[in-house]
Structures are given as structure tokens and as C-alpha cells.
Amino acid sequence: MTATREEVLAKVRGVLVEALGVDDDEITPEATLEGDLGAESIDFLDIVFRLEKAFAIKVNKVELFPDEILNNPDYVEDGKMTAEGVSKLKAAMPHADFREFEKDPQIERIRDLFTVATIVNYVELKLKAA
């Protein structure tokens, strides 16, 4: 039986409580991993490992956090991500919501793409594909 979105969110919440040491009620779908929940770069690997265990899925870190696009200076111009970069990132991250970012694609706003909902979306896509 396919897990409901609420069931996936509940498990993701458990993963983030353990990985980030935050309180359960801080983990809303809109919460950003870095800004709101205080995740540091090394926590992303921890989150990957914990998601794999919680959902019995194989998580490709590059798929969830496509570093090669995120950190590519070719896609940066005047502090903003270029249209090509945004386009590539959108293709690589169908699990993220780009509506706000596209309005003002400042590089420092990239981190806001990584919300709790982004992870839930990713897991749902993985579970559907399994």
C-alpha cells in the first residue's frame, strides 16, 4: 500500500528530529532546512542515510542535493543564478518548489529551496518509482 503524504511527512519529521536535534513542532512543511532548522552541510549526508533507513529506499545524494549545479560558478551572474542554471536546477529537482526562487534567483536564496516539503516530495517520487 502506498504511504499517504501525511505518513511520509511523519517519518521525515522523525528523520529530521534525529538528524538535526530540533523539536518535532518546528518541522513544518514550509520550514527550510538551513535557515529554520539550522542544518549544516554535513547534516545533509546524515539526512540521506536516515531517509534510506526510514523508507528502505536508495537515496542518491546528488539527486536530492545536486551540488554540481548548485556550486557551479558558470551559473552565477551578478549574484544571481542564470536562466540556464535555474532551468538545469528545475530539471534536476522536480521535488522542489521554484515559484518563489524564480521571482528573484539570488544565490543566497538557493538554500530556501530545501524545505521539509522538498524532502517529502522527493521521498514520494522515490516511493512511487519503487
Added chain:
Amino acid sequence: MRWIWIDKFTQFESGRRAVAVKNVTRAEEHLHDHFPAWPVMPPSLIIEGVAQTAGILVGEARAFGMNVILAKIRSATFTDYAVPGDTLSYEVEIETLDDHGATTRGVVRRGQEEIARVDLMFSHVDGAVHAGLPRHNFVFTGTFTDLVRSFRPAPPGSGGGDS
């Protein structure tokens, strides 16, 4: 010089689990001040011993071809002190292992008694990819690999040598 916080491995199952022992002695200088008249092995050094046990287990799983860096203490809980005269065993097992890193679970015992649990995460670091790091393997020098020499098959024609 490496600061080694395990004395020897007593069990080593490649890619799966390992057990190392640490004898706590009053001769260790750090115990003279931690604390005066009440020597207690600092939990941070027990964590380091578990990390060395687990890190060597993780490194050996990839034939010591990758630098294995302690990236995160996922959890560490202590239920008793370790004092001079204690022999601690660090029992670790690999939970997950892939190209990015590994997670391990560890139990610290004094005899049969469990006194701590230490779960860790390691990152695989490639000096050829990560700027600012040495290109050679800077983690697994002979000091570490010698500890598991007796558990590893000798390379063909080497007579049992180590890197």
C-alpha cells in the same frame, strides 16, 4: 605522531563489525588532571576510541583507498564512568556504507556491563577532488593500518607488509 585511543583489535569482520579494547591506566597523563584525586577517562576520548575503531573498520571495507573522516557524532550516551584499571571494549558495526560515507553503531562495555552507546557518521574524502586537502591518503598511515594487520590477508608476494 598519532594519538591512538585503542590498544588492539580483538575481533574484525571486514565490512561488518569490529571490537577493540582500551586499557585505562593511571599512567595516562590526562588522568592526572581529569580530575585531581578522582581520575576519570573523559567521555570525549572514549568517543575518539570508538571513532578510531569504527573509522578503521570503514576504511578497511574499501581497502584503505579512501580517507575516512569523522563527520558527525549522531548520538552518544554514557551511563557510567571509566576509571584506571578498567578494560573497555568498543564494539562497532557498520550500519550503512556507500561512496559518500558511512554510519556506524557502537557499544562500549566494561566487562559485560554496557557503559555507553556511540553512533557515528563518517565521510569519504578524496584529496584529488576536495581542494586544500593532501592528494595522498592522509588518514590511513601505517599507524592505523598496523592495528588490523593480523586480521587482513597479506598482499600477494609481500610477506605481510602494510602500506
